[in-house]
Amino acid sequence: MQVTWKLPDGSEITAEVRNGSNMMEAAVANSVPNVIGECGGSLACATCHVYVDPAWADKTGPLDDFEDAMLDATEADRSASSRLSCQIIASPELDGLILRVPQL
Numbered sequence: 001m002q003v004t005w006k007l008p009d010g011s012e013i014t015a016e017v018r019n020g021s022n023m024m025e026a027a028v029a030n031s032v033p034n035v036i037g038e039c040g041g042s043l044a045c046a047t048c049h050v051y052v053d054p055a056w057a058d059k060t061g062p063l064d065d066f067e068d069a070m071l072d073a074t075e076a077d078r079s080a081s082s083r084l085s086c087q088i089i090a091s092p093e094l095d096g097l098i099l100r101v102p103q104l
Contacts, residue, residue: 001095005032005050008103019092023085023099024048034101041086043067048085049074053098057081060088060097076102 003026004014017026027035027048036047043066052060060083063071071082085099 001090001092003097006100017090019090021090023088027085034104035085046070046074049076049102050083050085051079051081051100052083054081056097059093075104
């Protein structure tokens, strides 16, 4: 599947992402700035915070209570489209996904 990260400066990074991997792993593997993933995807930090493009919000699945609580600790402002990218798993249904990277 293909994912595009839109960066705060207006540039984009588009990459092929392996089915079953999470978007934090994919961002780190593709050197997406501001997506750090300090906890390695164990839902113990908020350093992989992204904004899901509104057209994709329903397809990425709902927040669970723990992710919701962790999003309160993000460095950038939280919005209705905020997600921790480690909780978004690549699947064929997400081919073309657009994620916006917050300005830190």
